[in-house]
Amino acid sequence: MKQNLYDQQLQEHWNRIEQALPEYLPTGKDSLSAAMRYACEAGGKRIRPVLTLEFCRLCGGDPAAALPFACAVEMLHSYSLVHDDLPCMDDSLLRRGKPSAHAAFGEAAALLAGDALLTAAFETIAGAEMEPAFVAGASLTLARAAGAGGMVGGQMLDLESEGKAIDLDTLEELQRGKTGALLTAACQLGCLAAGVTDVRLEAAARFGSELGLSFQMVDDILDITSDRETLGKPTGSDQANEKATYVTLLGVEETRRRAASHTEEAEAALRTFGEEAKTLCRLAQALLQRER
Amino acid sequence: MKQNLYDQQLQEHWNRIEQALPEYLPTGKDSLSAAMRYACEAGGKRIRPVLTLEFCRLCGGDPAAALPFACAVEMLHSYSLVHDDLPCMDDSLLRRGKPSAHAAFGEAAALLAGDALLTAAFETIAGAEMEPAFVAGASLTLARAAGAGGMVGGQMLDLESEGKAIDLDTLEELQRGKTGALLTAACQLGCLAAGVTDVRLEAAARFGSELGLSFQMVDDILDITSDRETLGKPTGSDQANEKATYVTLLGVEETRRRAASHTEEAEAALRTFGEEAKTLCRLAQALLQRER
Numbered sequence: 001m002k003q004n005l006y007d008q009q010l011q012e013h014w015n016r017i018e019q020a021l022p023e024y025l026p027t028g029k030d031s032l033s034a035a036m037r038y039a040c041e042a043g044g045k046r047i048r049p050v051l052t053l054e055f056c057r058l059c060g061g062d063p064a065a066a067l068p069f070a071c072a073v074e075m076l077h078s079y080s081l082v083h084d085d086l087p088c089m090d091d092s093l094l095r096r097g098k099p100s101a102h103a104a105f106g107e108a109a110a111l112l113a114g115d116a117l118l119t120a121a122f123e124t125i126a127g128a129e130m131e132p133a134f135v136a137g138a139s140l141t142l143a144r145a146a147g148a149g150g151m152v153g154g155q156m157l158d159l160e161s162e163g164k165a166i167d168l169d170t171l172e173e174l175q176r177g178k179t180g181a182l183l184t185a186a187c188q189l190g191c192l193a194a195g196v197t198d199v200r201l202e203a204a205a206r207f208g209s210e211l212g213l214s215f216q217m218v219d220d221i222l223d224i225t226s227d228r229e230t231l232g233k234p235t236g237s238d239q240a241n242e243k244a245t246y247v248t249l250l251g252v253e254e255t256r257r258r259a260a261s262h263t264e265e266a267e268a269a270l271r272t273f274g275e276e277a278k279t280l281c282r283l284a285q286a287l288l289q290r291e292r
Numbered sequence: 293m294k295q296n297l298y299d300q301q302l303q304e305h306w307n308r309i310e311q312a313l314p315e316y317l318p319t320g321k322d323s324l325s326a327a328m329r330y331a332c333e334a335g336g337k338r339i340r341p342v343l344t345l346e347f348c349r350l351c352g353g354d355p356a357a358a359l360p361f362a363c364a365v366e367m368l369h370s371y372s373l374v375h376d377d378l379p380c381m382d383d384s385l386l387r388r389g390k391p392s393a394h395a396a397f398g399e400a401a402a403l404l405a406g407d408a409l410l411t412a413a414f415e416t417i418a419g420a421e422m423e424p425a426f427v428a429g430a431s432l433t434l435a436r437a438a439g440a441g442g443m444v445g446g447q448m449l450d451l452e453s454e455g456k457a458i459d460l461d462t463l464e465e466l467q468r469g470k471t472g473a474l475l476t477a478a479c480q481l482g483c484l485a486a487g488v489t490d491v492r493l494e495a496a497a498r499f500g501s502e503l504g505l506s507f508q509m510v511d512d513i514l515d516i517t518s519d520r521e522t523l524g525k526p527t528g529s530d531q532a533n534e535k536a537t538y539v540t541l542l543g544v545e546e547t548r549r550r551a552a553s554h555t556e557e558a559e560a561a562l563r564t565f566g567e568e569a570k571t572l573c574r575l576a577q578a579l580l581q582r583e584r
Contacts, residue, residue, distance in 0.1 A: 026440045032448040033440060083407060088399035107380035111403075112448050115375060115410065116440040122414040123435030132424035139431055143415030148318045148325060148408040156324040156404050 005045060005286045009279050013053040013063060013070075017046050020067045021074060024124050035105040035113035036120070039078045044096065047287075048186035049074045054280060055190025055204050058273045066193035068128035069138050072121040073186045076146055079117035080182075082110050084155065118146075131195065138192045145185035154178030158243075166244045172213070180212030203272045210266035211284055217259035218288060220245040221252055263288045297337060297578045301571050305345035305355060305362075309338050312359045313366060316416050327397040327405035328412070331370045336388065339579075340478035341366045346572060347482025347496050350565045358485035360420035361430050364413040365478045368438055371409035372474075374402050376447065410438075423487065430484045437477035446470030450535075458536045464505070472504030495564045499572070502558035507579055509551035512537040513544055514584060555580045
């Protein structure tokens with residue numbers, strides 16, 4: 001799939017991440033280490049860390065220097081999937097077509113592996129060889145995006161909205177937290193890795209936020225229009241049908257129109273980066289057009 | 293209980309923490325915010341954050357400046373209790389004589405509140421108004437202590453040792469991770485808040501590590517010799533009787549002797565701080581002599 005999404009530039013980022021990520025994970029044979037590695041295993045799109053490296057490059061930095069931040073973002077994303085799949089949450093036995101972490105390692109090990117991955121994300125940022133001010137800034141940015149005011153808050157809203165008739169505003173607030181906050185932080189961390197805190201940081205945040213909304217809308221469309229193997233969603237669960245989505249609230253046509261509009265907004269946010277941003281514009285288009 | 297443990301100096305730290313901690317927590321009426329506050333509610337000994345403030349003072353710093361670090365340590369400790377109590381872990385419905393977080397808010401909210409508290413700990417450190425190098429150092433120290441190589445690793449070992457005959461070395465490794473690592477980090481973060489990274493940082497770590505071992509040994513003794521309301525342990529669970537403890541491996545007398553010896557080591561580590569350290573020596577003695 002990555003071959004369809006990524007041009008050569010982004011594919012290089014992807015290769016770098018696949019190589020670096022295991023180096024930040026524990027190597028032990030114990031089940032905690034094994035569960036952590038399993039949760040971060042190869043094969044994903046790695047969209048968030050690819051964005052981190054590309055924004056670092058766009059800001060004139062060396063993408064290699066952004067690897068600790070990029071891998072931290074991916075670990076944080078992976079922890080969220082592990083905890084999301086637990087029986088008390090989505091209760092999903094499958095993830096990306098393989099047994100979910102708790103199906104493979106047991107519930108306690110999965111809980112602890114998620115905790116350890118979340119912790120390892122901040123350890124990886126704090127250990128980055130970089131100006132301490134940017135390390136502290138990256139840690140603050142990621143924590144705000146990941147916590148009660150961001151991703152975890154969105155997950156809580158999501159849980160509480162199950163089986164309820166929610167309106168579009170609530171759905172958008174939920175998705176901005178659940179999906180958007182971490183995508184936004186991923187983009188910002190790329191700028192911070194390049195030592196950039198000016199208007200480009202704000203532009204990166206806007207790109208991530210708009211891309212997140214578009215991404216979720218396309219996901220909602222694909223959930224009902226394709227028989228794809230679901231990615232990042234419980235498989236074989238009835239919940240997906242009970243939950244409000246952009247499609248249940250707006251219909252397929254209007255959702256598709258809005259997804260395109262958010263993609264346009266995302267591209268518009270990149271203007272400050274000039275011609276160099278065309279790689280990311282192509283990625284945004286590819287994500288909009290994706291069929292699974 | 294804190295009145296018995298703490299002299300005026302430490303009691304002042306305790307008061308400061310009780311006042312500051314809620315300011316770092318979300319104030320919303322939603323159940324995630326409520327569960328986070330519930331997990332950090334007043335009434336605990338707050339030993340870890342008290343150590344942070346006192347080591348800051350010992351290093352010549354203003355204890356008030358160490359409050360973000362101290363509160364971060366307490367949030368991290370609180371998250372660990374919330375996740376420890378979950379059904380897939382110790383399955384404990386009581387904590388400090390009150391319903392545990394999942395008993396009060398449901399399992400999903402407790403899981404997410406724990407995740408959010410862990411994240412908030414790193415947010416609070418990263419947001420501290422302090423030299424960025426010490427912020428990054430504190431974040432790295434706390435993450436290492438809390439993650440797979442520290443607390444979470446110890447919890448995993450603990451789980452895996454259930455119902456097994458483990459030896460003293462394994463028990464000590466387990467406890468150094470589960471209890472010792474965070475106590476050690478709490479002491480180190482006080483030094484870092486005062487901008488101290490010299491031999492005193494090492495002394496603080498040794499104090500925390502020895503105090504942690506002594507603390508756990510006394511806990512193990514109290515678990516069988518008193519009918520106290522258990523603190524930080526599942527209440528009414530059968531597991532405590534199945535698990536290897538210092539007492540089951542060494543007997544009460546030898547455990548008591550070793551606890552006293554580790555307390556002596558802890559006090560010895562403080563020599564570099566001179567007369568000013570007598571407050572902490574008294575605390576170490578009070579923890580050794582405690583009866584619940």
